[in-house]
Amino acid sequence: MSSVQTQSVQTGRIARTFIYLFLLLMALFYLLPFFIMVVNSVKPLSEITGGNMMALPEVFTIEPWLAAWSTAQVGVEPTGLRPYFWNSIKMVVPAVAISTVLGAINGYILTKWRFKYDTILFGLMLFSCFIPFQIVLIPMARILGILGLSGSTYGLILVHVVYGIGFSTLYFRNYYAAFPTELVRAAQIDGAGFFQIFYRILMPSSGPITVVCVIWQFTNIWNDFLFGASFASGSGAPMTVALNNLVQSSTGVKEYNVHFAGAILAALPTLLVYIVAGRYFVRGLMAGSVKG
Amino acid sequence: MGFLDIKNATKSYGNVEVLHNVDIAVDEGEFLVLVGPSGCGKSTLLNMIAGLEDITSGEIAINDRVMNGVHPSNRNIAMVFQSYALYPNMTVAKNITFGLEMHKVPKPERDEALQSVSKLLQIEQLLDRKPGQLSGGQRQRVAMGRALVRNPDVFLFDEPLSNLDAKLRVDMRTEIKKLHEKLKTTIVYVTHDQIEAMTLSTRIAVMYNGYVQQLGTPKEIYDTPENLFVATFMGSPAMNILPASVVMKDGVPHAEITTSEGQNALLPFNQENMSDWAGKDILLGIRPEAITDPDGVDRKSKTVVPISNRVGVTEPAGADTFVTMELAGKDCISRMRADADVTTGEIFDFVINMDKAVAFDPQSEMRIK
Numbered sequence: 015m016s017s018v019q020t021q022s023v024q025t026g027r028i029a030r031t032f033i034y035l036f037l038l039l040m041a042l043f044y045l046l047p048f049f050i051m052v053v054n055s056v057k058p059l060s061e062i063t064g065g066n067m068m069a070l071p072e073v074f075t076i077e078p079w080l081a082a083w084s085t086a087q088v089g090v091e092p093t094g095l096r097p098y099f100w101n102s103i104k105m106v107v108p109a110v111a112i113s114t115v116l117g118a119i120n121g122y123i124l125t126k127w128r129f130k131y132d133t134i135l136f137g138l139m140l141f142s143c144f145i146p147f148q149i150v151l152i153p154m155a156r157i158l159g160i161l162g163l164s165g166s167t168y169g170l171i172l173v174h175v176v177y178g179i180g181f182s183t184l185y186f187r188n189y190y191a192a193f194p195t196e197l198v199r200a201a202q203i204d205g206a207g208f209f210q211i212f213y214r215i216l217m218p219s220s221g222p223i224t225v226v227c228v229i230w231q232f233t234n235i236w237n238d239f240l241f242g243a244s245f246a247s248g249s250g251a252p253m254t255v256a257l258n259n260l261v262q263s264s265t266g267v268k269e270y271n272v273h274f275a276g277a278i279l280a281a282l283p284t285l286l287v288y289i290v291a292g293r294y295f296v297r298g299l300m301a302g303s304v305k306g
Numbered sequence: 307m308g309f310l311d312i313k314n315a316t317k318s319y320g321n322v323e324v325l326h327n328v329d330i331a332v333d334e335g336e337f338l339v340l341v342g343p344s345g346c347g348k349s350t351l352l353n354m355i356a357g358l359e360d361i362t363s364g365e366i367a368i369n370d371r372v373m374n375g376v377h378p379s380n381r382n383i384a385m386v387f388q389s390y391a392l393y394p395n396m397t398v399a400k401n402i403t404f405g406l407e408m409h410k411v412p413k414p415e416r417d418e419a420l421q422s423v424s425k426l427l428q429i430e431q432l433l434d435r436k437p438g439q440l441s442g443g444q445r446q447r448v449a450m451g452r453a454l455v456r457n458p459d460v461f462l463f464d465e466p467l468s469n470l471d472a473k474l475r476v477d478m479r480t481e482i483k484k485l486h487e488k489l490k491t492t493i494v495y496v497t498h499d500q501i502e503a504m505t506l507s508t509r510i511a512v513m514y515n516g517y518v519q520q521l522g523t524p525k526e527i528y529d530t531p532e533n534l535f536v537a538t539f540m541g542s543p544a545m546n547i548l549p550a551s552v553v554m555k556d557g558v559p560h561a562e563i564t565t566s567e568g569q570n571a572l573l574p575f576n577q578e579n580m581s582d583w584a585g586k587d588i589l590l591g592i593r594p595e596a597i598t599d600p601d602g603v604d605r606k607s608k609t610v611v612p613i614s615n616r617v618g619v620t621e622p623a624g625a626d627t628f629v630t631m632e633l634a635g636k637d638c639i640s641r642m643r644a645d646a647d648v649t650t651g652e653i654f655d656f657v658i659n660m661d662k663a664v665a666f667d668p669q670s671e672m673r674i675k
Contacts, residue, residue, distance in 0.1 A: 199358050200391035204405035204452075205379030214404075218395035 055079060055274035062270050078271035082260070082279055086272050089248070089259045095276055097249065098256030102236060102283075105167050105252055109174035110231045116175070117182020117227060118220065122212050124183070125190040126198045136187060142180035147240050158245060169245050170252065174235045182227045189223040190216065225294035233284045253280050309334035309492055310355070310460055315364035317350055325350055325516045327364070332509075335490045341503040342513035343539070348496045349464060351513075355494060356385050356462050369459050379408070384453035385462040388469065390445045392437035392452075399424075399433040402451045423455045426485075443474050450485070463495040467502065479505060500540045504528065512536045530664065534671040537591050537664065543641070546597070547666070548634040550590040552583040559583070561590050561665070563634040566616040567653070573660055576609045580665065583674065589666040594628070596662040597640035599648065600655060609660040617654050631656075 054062055055078050057071040084094035124136050154173055155164065163169035193216065201211045242252040251259070257280045261273050288295070308331030317325035325347045332338050340348040353359040355366055357378035366373045373381050384405075392401050402423060403416045411419075424430045427447045437445060446466065453461055466482075467475045483506055486493055497503055503510050504524045512519045512527060512535075520532040531537035537545045550561040553572070559580035560572040573590070603610055618637070621628040622644065629640045629648055640656060648654050665674045 194389060194391065196387045196389050196391040197393060199356075199378075200385070200387060200452075201393070201404075202358065203356060203378045203383065203385050205408035206404075210408065215393055215395075 051274045051278055055271055055278060057271055059267070059269055059271050078269070078275040079279070081269070081272045082276035086260055086269070086276065088256050091249075095253060095256050095260065095279055098251055098253045099279070101167060101246075101250060101256075102253040105170045105174070106232060106235050106283075109171045109178065109235050110228055112171070113175045113178030113182050113231055114224065114227045116179055117184075118186045118217070118224070119212065120179070120183040121186025121188075121190045122216055124187045125193070126195060126211075126216075127208075136183070139180050139183050142177070143184065147177075151240070151244055154241075155245065164245060165247055165250060167246065167250055170241060173241050173245060174231075174238070178231050178235070181230060185223055185227045185230075186220070189220065193219065222294055225291050229287055229291055229295050232287050236284050308332045309336075309369060310338075310494070311365070311367040312351075312355070313365045313367070315351070315354060315366055316362045317347070317354060317359065318362045323362075323516065325354075328518055330511055330518065330521060332492060332494065334492055337486050337493045337495065337506055337508045339495045339497060339503040339507035339510050340513055341497055341500055341510055341540075342519075344498060346513040347516040348498075348513050352385075352462055352464055352494060352496045355460070356383055357381055379405075382456075382459045383462055384456045384458040384460075385464065386449045386453050386466045388465040390437075390449040390466075390469075392445060392448055394437055397434055397436060398429065398440070398448050398451075401437065401448060402455050405452065405456050419455050419457075423451045426454065427451050442470050443478065446470065446478055450482075454489075459492065461491055461493045463493065465497055466495075467497070468499070482506060500542065504540070510540075512539060514539070529662070530673065531591070532673055534589065534591075534666050537666070537673075541593060543594050543628065543639045546592045546594065546633070546636070546638045548590045548592065548636055548638065549587065549668075550634060551587050552580055552585065554581060554584045561588070561663075563590065565613060566632045567614070569614075571611075571613050573611050573613075573658060573663070574609055575663070575665070576660060577665070577674075580674065583665075587668055588674065589668050589671075590634075591664040591666060592638075592658060593662055594639045594641040596659040597638070598657050598659070599642050599646040600657050602643045602646060603657050604659060604661075607659045607661040611658045611660055613656050613658055614653055615656055617648050617650055617652055620648055620650055629654075 050067055053070060054067060056074055056076065058073055058075055058077070061069075061072060082095055084096050085092055086094045088095065088098065120139070124132055158164040158169045158172070161169075161172075163172060197215055198211055201215050206214060237254065238252070239254045239258070242255045243258070246252060246255070257276050260276050310330075310332040312328055312330040312332075315325065315328045316323060328351060330338070340351060342348050350359060354361050355368075355373075357373065357376060361374050368381060368383070393404065396404065399420055403420050406416045406419060420433070424433060427450060429444065429447050429451060432440065432444060432448070437448070440448065449466070463482075467478055470478060479502060486506075495502075495506060504527075507524055509521065509523055510527050511521045514535050520527060520536045527536060527540055531540065531545075534547065538547065548563055550563045550573075552575075553560050553562050555572060555574075559575045559577075561575065562570055562572055565571050600612065615631050615633060618630040618632060621630070625644060627642045627644055627646055627648065629642060629646075631638055631640070642648065666672065667674055
């Protein structure tokens with residue numbers, strides 16, 4: 015009995031060693047590029063061109079970060095990424111907010127105010143999640159033109175809201191499907207109206223799924239390049255497009271350290287959102303699936 | 307013309323009619339219980355009274371006001387749900403006053419109503435808690451408080467006790483009955499538990515397959531069931547249904563059944579019109595408590611018949627002893643006093659109280675009147 019136990023513990027130890035080795039290897043594989051980015055963004059350019067990319071900096075400098083943020087040449091103007099960062103914020107915040115609220119209302123209606131053909135409608139909305147971006151570029155450009163929104167941040171907000179509704183509706187519908195309908199009925203008898211039920215009864219219980227939806231939308235919209243490059247140009251471009259311009263437009267010497275710093279700057283907000291709300295993300299995903 | 311009037315109410319989903327021409331008039335202060343197996347339409351009927359489901363045809367009126375198409379919140383009703391449906395994000399106090407707030411009742415009045423209701427239900431110390439921090443019985447009280455505070459014309463209960471454990475269920479049952487006797491409000495109560503139905507109601511509507519099978523006082527339902535379904539559904543253990551034939555002896559109609567020993571026993575009816583059934587087969591319905599040992603007989607009963615039969619299984623249940631035997635080729639249960647002296651496998655002299663027997667037409671399954 016006891017010998018069997020020790021044996022099983024020992025095989026467990028060997029297996030465990032392999033698992034950790036494998037995990038370590040995978041972690042290295044992902045962390046190495048990030049390491050290179052961070053290390054090289056705090057080196058003077060001469061150290062990069064003259065030496066080893068993997069080496070730690072001999073002279074530590076935050077100069078590349080400051081340059082990327084405010085003075086680097088982006089396109090024609092030496093503005094740095096700062097104005098484009100604000101462009102992205104001005105695009106992401108309303109787009110995330112609107113698509114999340116609309117998704118929540120859609121989910122509420124599709125589960126608690128069922129009507130004829132509602133499943134077909136939901137199916138169509140789901141379908142919109144799987145339409146590749148490229149297909150809609152030309153029709154979308156036409157529509158933005160008709161609405162007079164082409165080349166503006168408002169146009170981008172519209173595009174991202176339209177694209178985001180499919181996913182946010184999916185999240186909220188599945189979450190609210192597990193929400194007891196008796197509560198809605200009780201509120202109806204209590205005299206609460208359509209929107210009162212929504213924001214007094216359902217919304218207070220929607221924390222986890224709202225976090226999931228916001229993280230998802232924020233990451234997708236912030237990282238979008240195709241729509242940004244197609245529908246917003248010049249000074250209205252979002253961060254991702256500006257980063258591309260920064261890397262592409264340097265005349266003369268390629269300032270790799272500035273590029274690295276700029277790329278990290280562009281990735282920072284999504285990283286921050288995940289670190290702040292990440293644990294709710296996992297919890298929310300579990301809540302939606304387990305309850306349903 | 308009742309206080310709550312259900313006239314010819316029908317409910318269909320598409321082509322499927324689930325509730326057929328229901329006619330019930332409930333007087334003010336009555337406690338009506340809708341009872342039946344699952345899928346019989348009782349909850350649908352309750353939801354139609356509440357306004358949560360619309361009425362396909364017919365009419366439902368409360369206090370002389372026709373309610374077809376009226377929004378649930380404007381019917382002056384309150385409902386207690388099976389899951390209690392307490393708002394999880396609100397405190398008990400908020401839960402109770404939410405309806406008043408929605409009806410734009412000013413804050414001082416709301417607080418006053420909250421005070422009196424929480425005092426009545428003894429939940430004053432729970433007012434600041436969230437529903438998640440309450441036990442089942444406490445949630446039940448809060449759900450009732452939420453209904454009471456509105457001071458409605460009609461209370462609707464949808465299987466309110468089915469989520470409680472057995473002991474608490476009995477306690478809450480008594481409490482609901484006390485509350486009704488105190489407040490005298492009209493109540494419609496849905497349950498599938500026939501004991502709840504018998505103990506709580508002033509009248510019972512037994513439902514099956516979308517039809518009201520019988521509407522009457524608990525005593526009428528229990529003693530004179532309209533048909534075989536009502537007879538077997540109400541009462542636990544269920545009524546014994548024994549195939550018998552009617553024979554005339556000394557000008558009195560008798561039911562003839564076979565005992566476990568293959569002998570024929572004659573049980574006289576004290577119902578005159580049974581002579582019309584002479585020579586025909588019937589189904590004889592006898593409640594378990596109408597078959598006893600000779601000492602356990604009700605002194606007031608007029609027609610008591612002894613019958614010798616072999617004892618099958620005895621089940622002592624504390625207060626009673628249940629005895630199963632074979633009678634007329636069927637398993638038959640009798641309910642005896644706890645200290646009745648019966649032994650498994652032996653012949654025993656049972657006594658059948660024919661005052662309580664009913665007869666059914668085997669074709670139509672209706673009671674022979």
